[in-house]
Amino acid sequence: MTSFRAMTLANFKMIVRNRTALFFLLGFPLIFMLLFGYLFGTGETRLSIGISGEDVSPLAGAIADQMEQTDGFTVYRGDLESELAAIEDGDRTVVLAFSEPDGDHALDAQIYVNQANPQFAQIGLNAVEQFLLQSELEIAGQPRMIQTDVANIEGDEFQFIDFFLPGVIGISLMVNGIQSLSTTFVSFREKGILRRIKATPFPLWQFILSRISTQVVIAVAQTVILVAIALVLFDVNISDSYFSALVLVVLGAFAFLGIGFVISAFASNTDVADSAGTIITIPMMFLSGVFFPVDDAPAVLQPIIQLLPLTYLVEGLRNVLIDGGTLADTWLEIGVLALTAAIGFLISVRFFRWESREA
Amino acid sequence: MTTQATRAVITAEGLTKRYGSLRAVDDVNLHVYESEIFGILGPNGAGKTTTLEMIEGLRHPDAGTASVAGFDVASQVDQVKSRIGIQLQTTSLFDHLTVAELVGLFASLYGADDSSATVRRLLGLVSLQEKSDDQADTLSGGQKQRLSIALSLVNDPEIVFLDEPTTGLDPQARRNLWDLIRDIRADGKTIVLTTHYMEEAEVLCDRIAVMDHGRIILCDTPERLIAGLNGASTISATFGDTVPEPAALSELAGVQDVQLDGSRVTLQTDDMRRSMAGLLDLAEARTLELDKLTTSRPTLEDVFLHYTGRALRE
Numbered sequence A: 001m002t003s004f005r006a007m008t009l010a011n012f013k014m015i016v017r018n019r020t021a022l023f024f025l026l027g028f029p030l031i032f033m034l035l036f037g038y039l040f041g042t043g044e045t046r047l048s049i050g051i052s053g054e055d056v057s058p059l060a061g062a063i064a065d066q067m068e069q070t071d072g073f074t075v076y077r078g079d080l081e082s083e084l085a086a087i088e089d090g091d092r093t094v095v096l097a098f099s100e101p102d103g104d105h106a107l108d109a110q111i112y113v114n115q116a117n118p119q120f121a122q123i124g125l126n127a128v129e130q131f132l133l134q135s136e137l138e139i140a141g142q143p144r145m146i147q148t149d150v151a152n153i154e155g156d157e158f159q160f161i162d163f164f165l166p167g168v169i170g171i172s173l174m175v176n177g178i179q180s181l182s183t184t185f186v187s188f189r190e191k192g193i194l195r196r197i198k199a200t201p202f203p204l205w206q207f208i209l210s211r212i213s214t215q216v217v218i219a220v221a222q223t224v225i226l227v228a229i230a231l232v233l234f235d236v237n238i239s240d241s242y243f244s245a246l247v248l249v250v251l252g253a254f255a256f257l258g259i260g261f262v263i264s265a266f267a268s269n270t271d272v273a274d275s276a277g278t279i280i281t282i283p284m285m286f287l288s289g290v291f292f293p294v295d296d297a298p299a300v301l302q303p304i305i306q307l308l309p310l311t312y313l314v315e316g317l318r319n320v321l322i323d324g325g326t327l328a329d330t331w332l333e334i335g336v337l338a339l340t341a342a343i344g345f346l347i348s349v350r351f352f353r354w355e356s357r358e359a
Numbered sequence B: 001m002t003t004q005a006t007r008a009v010i011t012a013e014g015l016t017k018r019y020g021s022l023r024a025v026d027d028v029n030l031h032v033y034e035s036e037i038f039g040i041l042g043p044n045g046a047g048k049t050t051t052l053e054m055i056e057g058l059r060h061p062d063a064g065t066a067s068v069a070g071f072d073v074a075s076q077v078d079q080v081k082s083r084i085g086i087q088l089q090t091t092s093l094f095d096h097l098t099v100a101e102l103v104g105l106f107a108s109l110y111g112a113d114d115s116s117a118t119v120r121r122l123l124g125l126v127s128l129q130e131k132s133d134d135q136a137d138t139l140s141g142g143q144k145q146r147l148s149i150a151l152s153l154v155n156d157p158e159i160v161f162l163d164e165p166t167t168g169l170d171p172q173a174r175r176n177l178w179d180l181i182r183d184i185r186a187d188g189k190t191i192v193l194t195t196h197y198m199e200e201a202e203v204l205c206d207r208i209a210v211m212d213h214g215r216i217i218l219c220d221t222p223e224r225l226i227a228g229l230n231g232a233s234t235i236s237a238t239f240g241d242t243v244p245e246p247a248a249l250s251e252l253a254g255v256q257d258v259q260l261d262g263s264r265v266t267l268q269t270d271d272m273r274r275s276m277a278g279l280l281d282l283a284e285a286r287t288l289e290l291d292k293l294t295t296s297r298p299t300l301e302d303v304f305l306h307y308t309g310r311a312l313r314e
């Protein structure tokens, strides 16, 4: 067997046979998902508004922009077809479709309302209509500019799990990449295993690449398992953008491994690595829109939130896995994750140490 | 016992390593010849491990050069690594892998034959066949020691470095390990080992470098080191009621020095056979009770004591 394959195979064996590691890789996110999945069940938690046709007139565009900035609305933009598909799936409460006016109005707006949860649908409809009335006055300066029409849709119920699954995947990739990589790697150094590897002709970069490959495969496996369980137990509504999701998962894994390697480079022992990992992962878990939309977080926290890689991974995954977005829709997320990974690896290569003390 | 070819497979010149103000290794020069068992003997902190690891390419010397199997350690470390086998003084190995898996893995890392037949042969060599499917972290200290020796052999190295291979072993296990080391040498390999057991250095090594405070103070065969002391042997006798007077004892053939301690007499002699005969004759002639009689020849311990003024191990 080639050295690389042998090392990678050994890495897998070590992880699979390590009960504690397995718990953190699978048990922990699973418990999370079950707990919150059953706790919040299929309850509605937000008004998600889909908007299409905002480019038919400046007024439509202005309304869409303003809606996006309004607290309480989570706005998605897309073409009519994909937004209607989303409302069918239960991912939208209301879809607002603008079109060219066919009378003497400035704008036509068709409002689709998901009747899966009638009470909530009513709240959503009222909110949107109220908003339109106000916009006419504020933006256009006169009433009755917009001709509205309402249609009911019997879509799926919105489920909390649809919102939560990408977050759980994000958390498990984060724990895998940051905690388990750094504690394992630092313990290798602490115990002198890295020195023993250094004594062989097996190159360091291959050793590290082998570890990375293992962890990335584990990350993909975690994702597959979590998605499968969410499908079986909660009937989660996922899109078929599997490839895009895979790209995000791999990049996310790389980003967190980069952070994990940085911790490994600086932590003097396993305990330090573990604490550093916890200090980084726990706040990130609560700030990155895993449990609630980041838009709902207080404005003071936004600058921090927008710095966290998990925010981008979760956002990107939600976009492709749940909302059926494409990679092009997530270029920002992809860019941030790739950048995080690159910075992480550069720093850790620069500060890499074979041994706990000076050689 | 001494199969000394003249080809030096290891040459170290002026090796020096400083840690802060401490000169852990100070201007060490040595040559190790093909197929010999070369021992580095010294107390804790003497610099044995540091010396060894600079030769292995694991630590960078502050000054000096080393070449191994014809390759310069500083500039051709890859060639060196693939030709040597290493047992580190302290290694712990990957958890959750079995003994056989570890041997196979390390064989692969060296790009060597990792077939199960080879793994079995290596484990047989260190008598660990029965443990091959056990997790390595369940092995006893001595078994781990043997496993790490097996790992040092996976690449069929020309030179094997063993850093305190017998520390922590019971006497029987230590003797078995000596046999194993001799077998490895019989295979045509050169062995460099460190130890702080002088009897081990004496019976196992063809040549010994005695190290103290980072310097090699002596380097030769054990026999010549001991002979070089011109050291007297010691006779120690415990008498019953009556102890002969010192004057009578110091007249015995070969005796150089006499010490009396209660009923115990210690004689230094440069002619063990005649002094012994004289002492027994004396006891016979005066019908003295002899409760206890022991003799000892000088050892490496005495060599160390003589050159450093300290015992090797306190």
Ligand SMILES: Nc1ncnc2c1ncn2[C@@H]1O[C@H](COP(=O)(O)OP(=O)(O)OP(=O)(O)O)[C@@H](O)[C@H]1O
Pocket: A357, A358, A359, B019, B022, B024, B042, B043, B044, B045, B046, B047, B048, B049, B050, B051, B089, B196
């Ligand atoms: N990485 C290091 N950093 C600082 N000091 C060191 C380091 N390695 C060794 N030393 C010091 O250098 C000296 C020589 O150490 P070394 O390990 O070579 O001794 P040794 O002869 O192998 O001892 P032992 O018999 O205990 O294994 C010691 O005083 C030790 O404290």
Ligand SMILES: [Mg+2]
Pocket: B048, B049, B050, B089, B163
């Ligand atoms: Mg040592």
